[in-house]
Amino acid sequence: MTEIVYTGELDPRLCKSVLGETIPALAAEDPDVIYLDADLMSCIGTGKWAKEHPERAVNCGIAEANMIGVACGLASAGFKPIVHTFGPFASRRCFDQVFLSGGYAKNDITVIGTDPGVTATMNGGTHMPFEDVALYRTVPGATVIDVTDPACLISVLRQCVDRPGVKYIRVGRKQYARVYSDSADLPIGKAVTLREGKDVAIFAAGIMVHEALQAAKTLEAQGIQAAVVDLFTIKPLDAEAVARRAKETGAVVVAENHSRHGGLYSAVLEVLAENCPVPAACVAVEDEFGEVGPQDYLQERFGLTAGHIVSQAKAVLARKD
Amino acid sequence: MEETKKRELMAFAVKIRMAALEAIHARGSGHVGGALSIADLLAALYGGEMNIDPRDPKKPDRDKLVCSKGHAGPAVYGALALRGYFPYDELRTLNRPGTRLPSHCDRNKTPGVDMTTGSLGQGTSLACGMALGDKLRGLDARTFLIVGDGESDEGQCWEAFAFAAAKKLDNLVVLLDWNKRQLDGWTDDVYPMGDYEAKFRAFGFDTAKVDGGDVEAIWEALERTRKGEGRPFAIILDTEKGHGVPEVAEKVMNHSLPVSDGEFERWTVRLQAELAALEG
Incomplete structure (x- = not known):
């Protein structure tokens, strides 16, 4: 049963702790689940369990391309690999291996890329992927998820284990604003309407869901009714929901912690262009590399705040007929 | 090794060469040199x-x-067809639209092909995962991994070899086809990699170096890999790119070649004579 319990408060759980509990739990439930990491087990709290269960967890060292290949080889033998490393190393660093050894060869693996976009904070530009979604979207048959909160993370990770194809889950390791109840069941590929509104539709994913809900409150105070839709599944996109909301409101804003090129904005525009071309705008990273800093600074620096969503919502409304 | 077994394997190698050429000739061109070097x-x-x-x-x-x-x-397909995984005549469908026999191996298309490969280097990690999987499942099975010498320019190979040693994959057998040539010419000119056996030993492998055109030597080296003792194996196969077809072997640039009707006939006649001598 999925309840929306959003108040704007942070969920007390760190997502790294959620990963550190959920991966061992999935392994305990299914003997085919196997976990691989590239020397970052300690970053998601799986290290102790991995040491105690060497037959269920493989530390592949700092060699991500090989790790993906090993995971794919295990998949061909019937295992269900869950692979983790930081987002840039889970995408750019090993993309050809994901594409060919995984997608093309039909070796089904789940890849978790932590610290997407500005959530990489103090690790800075080398560790800050604004393009991981764009890359994974091009893998035929892939599933691409930008996690909303801890409940969403648990729900999608459980589904990904048995889902065919390459699955990519991007999630920050820290706290998220709580959006869903603990028992949330969030079917992959299904958009969730978090707030109704007739004037403009805000499609958001990941950390931007919270910003979108804050923006909707501000807009309401100014007499603008904004719908907020969580598109945590970027691929396969819930095209029906996107087209319906776009038609109902006639104006769209997309908010993502990612480059404006190739991510959720592009995915939504592909649907709008073919179904219901309405004025649209985005709150996303411009054609830029990342940099170091605290998350609030980076969100301001790259234009990823509720304030930016409010501005863009007004801009698209002005373009409405 | 018994003489009859040796002659049987030598004959099988000749048949694999004929089968690979049959497939490539039917398409008109293909990767002749590196197919012939691994036939034995x-x-x-x-x-x-x-x-x-x-x-x-x-x-x-x-x-x-x-x-x-x-x-x-094409060489792998030849071996598989001769072992009855699919009809021999199907070899002639190589690279035709809708074929089960694409230029590069595809586990989802060809019966008997265990892994999809083609982007050089990637098969090494995949093989490590397969060998690890067999170990975790407690299966008494080996994974044989054929790697080209040119292919070993790829860094991923060495990531995988380090992994194999670190995880004690003694059910993995790396078979390095040291045919000394890559697409642009001699490997020593294009990208010299030095002493492969020393490299593998330094990585923690149990190594051997054999004449890759001698089925008996290969057989004996492979026999040693039946019982692992904590270390993966690497067998350096001293081969010749284009081996078994002198006209191909003589060409330095023999990675990918057209095969004309005349060439195919000349080469096949020669291989048939070789086969007749072995089976006679």
Whole structure:
């Protein structure tokens, strides 16, 4: 049963702790689940369990391309690999291996890329992927998820284990604003309407869901009714929901912690262009590399705040007929 | 090795060469040189060394082959067709629209192909995962991994070899096809890699170096890999790119070649004579 319990408060759980509990739990439930990491087990709290269960967890060292290949080889033998490393190393660093050894060869693996976009904070530009979604979207048959909160993370990770194809889950390791109840069941590929509104539709994913809900409150105070839709599944996109909301409101804003090129904005525009071309705008990273800093600074620096969503919502409304 | 077994394997190698050429000639061109250099190795593997069952190509405890130099597909297909995985005549469909025999190996298309390869280097990690999987499942099965010498320019190979040693994959057998040539010419000119055996030893492998055109030497080296003792194996096969067809071997640039009707006939006649002598 999925309840929306959003108040704007942070969920007390760190997502790294959620990963550190959920991966061992999935392994305990299914003997085919196997976990691989590239020397970052300690970053998601799986290290102790991995040491105690060497037959269920493989530390592949700092060699991500090989790790993906090993995971794919295990998949061909019937295992269900869950692979983790930081987002840039889970995408750019090993993309050809994901594409060919995984997608093309039909070796089904789940890849978790932590610290997407500005959530990489103090690790800075080398560790800050604004393009991981764009890359994974091009893998035929892939599933691409930008996690909303801890409940969403648990729900999608459980589904990904048995889902065919390459699955990519991007999630920050820290706290998220709580959006869903603990028992949330969030079917992959299904958009969730978090707030109704007739004037403009805000499609958001990941950390931007919270910003979108804050923006909707501000807009309401100014007499603008904004719908907020969580598109945590970027691929396969819930095209029906996107087209319906776009038609109902006639104006769209997309908010993502990612480059404006190739991510959720592009995915939504592909649907709008073919179904219901309405004025649209985005709150996303411009054609830029990342940099170091605290998350609030980076969100301001790259234009990823509720304030930016409010501005863009007004801009698209002005373009409405 | 018994003389009859030796002659049987030598004959099988000749048949694999004929089959690979049959496939490539039907298409008009293909990766001739590197297919011919592994024919003797494939004869030893598919001629008795591997625990396989063509009637049950996916039985979990089978020995597996990853031809990481995936462009040698036609030689692998030759061995598989001769072992009855699919009809011999199907070899002539190589690279035709809708074929089950693409230029590079594809586990989802060809019966008997254990892993998809073609982007050089990637097969090495895949083979490590397969060998690890067999170990975790407690299966007594080996994974044979054919790697090209040119292919070993790829850094991923060495990530995988380090992994194999670190995880003590003594059910993994790397078979390095040291044919000394890559697409742009001699490997020593293009990208010299030095002493492969020393490299593998430094990585923690149990190594051997054999004449890769001698089925008996290959067979004996493979026999040693039946019982692992905590270290992966690497067998350096001293081969010749284009081996078995002098007109091909003489060309330095023989990675990919057109095969004319006349050439195919000349080469086949020669191989048939060789076969007749072995089987006579």
